[in-house]
Amino acid sequence: MQLPLYSGIRLEPVKTIDIDVITKDFFTKIPDPLILEQRVKFGTSGHRGISLDASFTMRHVVAITQAVVEYRRMAGITGPIFVGNDTHILSILSLQVVLSVLLRAGCEVHIDKYAVYTPTPAISRAIIRHNREHSHQADGLIITPSHNPPEDGGIKYNPTHGGPAGTEATAFIERRANEILESKAEPSIFMLADKPHTSPLLKAVDICVGYVEDLSKVIDIQTIKESGVRLAVDPMGGASGHYWQVIKNIYGLNIKIVNPVTDPHFSFIPPDEDGIVRMDCSSAFSMASLIEYMKQHKQDIGVANDPDGDRHGIVLPGHGLISPNLFLAIAANYLITHRANWTRNAGIGKTVVTSDIISQVAKQHSYFVDDTPVGFKWFVNGLHSSELMFAGEESSGATFADMNGDCWTTDKDGILLCLLAAEIMAKTGMTILEYGESIGLSAPHYVRKTYPISPEKIAALKGITPEMFKGKVIAGGRVEQAFTEAPGRRGAHIGGVKVRLDNGWFAFRPSGTEPVYKIYAESTLSRKHRDQLVEEVNRIIEYMLP
Structure with a gap:
């Protein structure tokens, strides 16, 4: 693969994104729930998107936050909700929206009094600390698209255990948020409070120092x-x-x-x-x-x-x-x-x-x-x-x-x-x-590669089954096992296919947060064989896609 000209080269400070355009689109664009890419979709870590194509807008944030409010009521969560955010522009814009919806709903909201931004592990730790000491259990919302590009936005929900929400919670939040986006009977829900920071329900508490100590x-x-x-x-x-x-x-x-x-x-x-x-x-x-x-x-x-x-x-x-x-x-x-x-x-x-x-x-x-x-x-x-x-x-x-x-x-x-x-x-x-x-450990012959994929081809990628690989020889390795369910103690679909060979393994899956698919490979032989394995697997995938 030929690398882009500037890969790995430090850029001089320049405007890599247009903050004004991103901000305007965030507040003014109205997502169309009939367009799949503009619906709320919880991937491996919450909902992510960009305001430029109306996949992450103020309305998404309102709908998701309101859905979380309703989930809390259904689950009997009566303690405070901790809110954190990172430094992406859409995270900064979304914070005021999240606070407005939560406070309007009567939730007690805890934000950090020592830091403008609050990282994910600090929110997880704060939830766990609070719930060990109080009967009214707390949960959290974290506004972040993680490591994604500067123009991206994201929001994820951590319930009372402090970690990423499980399938039951995310399915409810995703379904209810999309109902809110679709509804024409709830226009007032998108009207935000002017000064959420003046609410007595908003508490500035110690998150940062407690985590550090x-x-x-x-x-x-x-x-x-x-x-x-x-x-x-x-x-x-x-x-x-x-x-x-x-x-x-x-x-x-x-x-x-x-x-x-x-x-x-x-x-x-x-x-x-x-x-x-x-x-x-x-x-x-x-x-x-x-x-x-x-x-x-x-x-x-x-x-x-x-x-x-x-x-x-x-x-x-x-x-x-x-x-x-x-x-x-x-x-x-x-x-x-x-x-x-x-x-x-x-x-x-x-x-x-x-x-x-x-x-x-x-x-x-x-x-x-x-x-x-x-x-x-x-x-x-x-x-x-x-x-x-x-x-x-x-x-x-x-x-x-x-x-x-x-x-x-x-x-x-x-x-x-x-x-x-x-x-x-x-x-x-x-x-x-x-x-x-x-202790006898050295770097494995392992690699992860990312390839762009159109939304319409993701369904076809998900349609590739383990049976298509059985009995085959790939990059000189005979297929010993192919599966779509994790072999761990809780067993669940891995969102792709993993294939074990007699000289390594590979797996592929669409990303849960970006329009790409990923190939993972590990060879027991050499880096050269690993690279050969990735190339051959990608050719197979491209052949199978329409």
Whole structure:
């Protein structure tokens, strides 16, 4: 594949998006519920879209928030609802809309009194903390399209367990929100309050400092401090920036925030492999600025988070971005061997498109593996009940139990994983890769590739069945197994197909958040064979599509 000219090259600050146009479209465009792309659709992490094509507008946000209000009533949720948002322009615009709808409905709303932006893991932690101490249970709304491009918008709901909502909740919210969009009898619902911040139901509470202070329950902060590990942090223009400053101030860690800028243009982010700007800390292209910084400055480790702080990226000087799958395996092994109070014979959660090396680590230490579809919602019950001590996915999202084996968060926590990387270095006296080598772990021959797809072809892609691959030889490997249901303890459709060969595996699925499909592949032979496998699988898919 020929890369776009500017892939991985840092852009000079320019207007990558037109804020005025995005804002105007957000407030004025009226989605047509008869057009599939303009309906509310909860993917792997809430509803996402853009205002330019009327797939994410003020009306979507009103309808989704009102549907959440009705779901709370149906579910008997009577506590406060925590609201957080990241730094995308549509997140900033949507915050006032969400507050207006919630307050008009009589909900008690909690926002952070210390930070303008609140990352996903802080909301998850706040829900869990509140619900351990109060009988009136809380839930949360997080306004974010995660790592998606600057023009994108998103909103997701975390119920009382603190993690991404399950299928039952999202099905209700999606259905009811679309009914609201379709209804001509409810025009007043789109009339917003002028000054939601004056409502007595809106409470400014401590979310940030409480989260940061609790980090000492899950990370060996003292060892990091005593070691003097030099940590370069790139919040990638996102909500974690203020949190990292508070971490530095409270604990006195040797932290250098290399890019403190918050700008919804995100013009300081290099384009991804396909030329599109994404704040994706699992991509070496998007992380090019931090990788270059680490070459020129004396820092021991570089870390980054995406705009809502639920993903992590780890960079070493002289090496670059560590393979996300490798770091997950190293992290799991370190935690199992350095958390004396963790439940023995507990579980490790991974998605079916995550590398097999995580399974190998789990089995080595007699932990069971919960192999799930893509989406962190599949880990929530296991994390909340402390059945799972660690859960992670290949896109650099993970969380784990605290020092006592109790639930920390039920959503991804990128800040946590970055601090864990510092702890590993501080505790072992080795770099992340040196520690990995000492326990026999090295980067797998793994890759994830993304390809554009039109909406009308997504249905055809979903129609490809495992039977189409049985008995075949692909890239020199004989098909041993093909399936669409995750082999984990909760078993569910994976949203695509996974095929195991006698020399590796591959999987493909449409994205739940972008008009693309993804191919994942891992070879037991070599990188060359891995690339050959991806090319052949993509040719097969293109042949099968109309």
